[in-house]
Amino acid sequence: MGAEKCDGYSKRVLVTGGAGFIASHMIISLVEAHPDYFIINLDKLDYCASLKNLEPISNRPNYKFLQGDICDSDFIKHLFETENIDIVLHFAAQTHVDLSFRHSYKFAYVNTYGTCILLNAAYGAGVEKFVYISTDEVYGGSLDKEFDETSPKRPTNPYASSKAAAESFVLSFWERYKFPVVITRCSNVYGPHQYPEKVIPKFISLLQHNRKCCIHGTGHQTRNFLYATDVVEALLTILKTGKLGEIYNVGTSFEISISQLARELIELIKDTTTDTETKEWVEYVNDRPINDLRYPMKSEKIHSLGWRPQVHWKDGIRRTIEWYKNNFHNWKDSKQALEPFLCDS
Structure with a gap:
């Protein structure tokens, strides 16, 4: 039954x-x-x-x-x-x-x-x-x-x-x-709970393990x-x-390039103060076969239901950085997620 x-x-x-x-x-x-x-x-x-x-x-x-x-x-x-x-x-x-x-x-x-x-x-x-x-x-x-x-x-x-x-x-x-x-x-x-293969937890985890941020291609692509x-x-x-x-x-109006994302995370986690110091924590790798530059969306339809994002980027990213300090090993193979994407020849 x-x-x-x-x-x-x-x-x-x-x-x-x-x-x-x-x-x-x-x-x-x-x-x-x-x-x-x-x-x-x-x-x-x-x-x-x-x-x-x-x-x-x-x-x-x-x-x-x-x-x-x-x-x-x-x-x-x-x-x-x-x-x-x-x-x-x-x-x-x-x-x-x-x-x-x-x-x-x-x-x-x-x-x-x-x-x-x-x-x-x-x-x-x-x-x-x-x-x-x-x-x-x-x-x-x-x-x-x-x-x-x-x-x-x-x-x-x-x-x-x-x-x-x-x-x-x-x-x-x-x-x-x-x-x-x-x-x-x-x-x-x-935010917290995300497996560190995605760009934000990956960059955070790399930096917290004293490794460089690996950026696909030029890093000019932006994300909301x-x-x-x-x-x-x-x-x-x-x-x-x-x-x-x-x-x-x-969606959200907050948009940031991957290179600027890396820069902000490096400044927050490594406490860098100059461009030279920041660049030391960046490594550029081969891009994906296709990597869309932007995904701009209109969200007026859900806005009409009364929803809008409430968490400011600066607050959200600090909470996220803090969470990964103690929870990186929540997944048994989290370390392998930090390896850069290698495009097949």
Whole structure:
């Protein structure tokens, strides 16, 4: 028999990839702020996941962890048959662009096929809301034009392509069945809990281990960075007031080049005062096969729901630096994440 609603919880929420970066922040917020919700964390525990991210709430009565693979159709079908899930927040994905160039099949399998498995099971179980967390990278790059939710998708790397394909499946369930889906497209996210293969935790960790920041290509490419808890607040807003069948850009006006990012982190961590001192902590490496220069997005649609980012860059980056001082070893193979990307010949 499935789980009963008489367990006292008003909603049962499945969060996929919950031992990962953004999803772990989401779970902590839901468990703490909504004791009337029962939160199920489904995670395969791949290399970039860590249950240490969930230690603050691991013993809460309204939280449960299940280890499992979104690509295992029998397991997922049984999960939805037995857990009486009301809401799905689908974060689980392969996300590292560098790796996607070498393992495009794996990214398509996990990100696209895995999403299809979840969609079919959630639809069959009559889930009341399915939120798919996507990325600004589905738009491709732009030097001047800002993307809104109607802009065409022109992904330029295997990771973004797999997310764009998954989005198409998600929207097809809305078009065909009016299955209640919502898609979010976020700017780059930073903060505690992020595996140090991504640029901010990687640079921080390299510097904290007395190694140089390795910059792809020229370092002129820019990124918009949102602090993790701001993304959580955006998703909570969408859960409450977001319109079904819609896409929401979750962006920020804060934009910084990768070379300037390295400079600021070096000044904060190494306390450098001159350009010469700062440059000693930078190393340039071969660029990716494709590296979009910018991902400018318009976010007025979610602004109309009342959300705007609250964490200032200077506050967020200092919190992040402080966290990595004591938590770099939360992942068993974190040291290998610090090696530079080497383009195949």
